[in-house]
Amino acid sequence: MNEHLIVECRCSASASKRPKFRNFDPMNIPSKYVEEAVEQFSSLPGIGKRTALRLVLNLLKRNPDELERFGDVLQQLKTHVQSCSSCGNISDTPVCSICANEKRNHRLICIVEDIRDVMAIESTGTYQGIYHVLGGIISPMDGIGPNDLFIQPLVDKCMAGSADEIILALSPTMEGDTTNFFLYKKLHASNVQITTLSRGIAVGSEIQYADEITLSRSIQQRIPFQS
Numbered sequence: 001m002n003e004h005l006i007v008e009c010r011c012s013a014s015a016s017k018r019p020k021f022r023n024f025d026p027m028n029i030p031s032k033y034v035e036e037a038v039e040q041f042s043s044l045p046g047i048g049k050r051t052a053l054r055l056v057l058n059l060l061k062r063n064p065d066e067l068e069r070f071g072d073v074l075q076q077l078k079t080h081v082q083s084c085s086s087c088g089n090i091s092d093t094p095v096c097s098i099c100a101n102e103k104r105n106h107r108l109i110c111i112v113e114d115i116r117d118v119m120a121i122e123s124t125g126t127y128q129g130i131y132h133v134l135g136g137i138i139s140p141m142d143g144i145g146p147n148d149l150f151i152q153p154l155v156d157k158c159m160a161g162s163a164d165e166i167i168l169a170l171s172p173t174m175e176g177d178t179t180n181f182f183l184y185k186k187l188h189a190s191n192v193q194i195t196t197l198s199r200g201i202a203v204g205s206e207i208q209y210a211d212e213i214t215l216s217r218s219i220q221q222r223i224p225f226q227s
């Protein structure tokens, strides 16, 4: 028996022991529909071509009802999910549940980069104010300037005297500090007190990855922002 046949025999004996051919070309796909699906999946952050192909091949094994549900859920994202007109948080209604909650302190506004930070701070269960979601931070390297962010409604709110305090809760990175300073310059003419998280959050780390106790303390022990 030659060696080739021995390898084939082992393959068929156990699928889990089959050789892994890792050097295949993930775009050498014999179906343009699969190829297109792989293109779409691999356009998502953190998904390479090989992972995309694995996901698509998994979907191919599902029954038609499951696939239809999968497609519906994706389509409904754009149809039903919107940004809260007041704070920029994601919401299924024009105003999000946090802004619509009259028990929250609407004169205390926590400024965050994106909705994952809202979720992280909400999970501490200790913050009773509302939020303002910028939708990013100023990053000249990535071509993101102040005009690309949801800033003006916050400035308008503060200038109109609708807030007592804003908490700058951006990640302690160079981009976060740049954004903090920009907001400080925009808002210091108003009577709003500007505070920032106490630095229990390690420099260079991201808010959403802080543990709940550190994050909770950082909000409670916030300090005046110093330009």
Ligand SMILES: [Zn+2]
Residues within 6 Å of the ligand: 084, 085, 086, 087, 088, 089, 095, 096, 097, 098, 099, 100
């Ligand atoms: Zn809102």
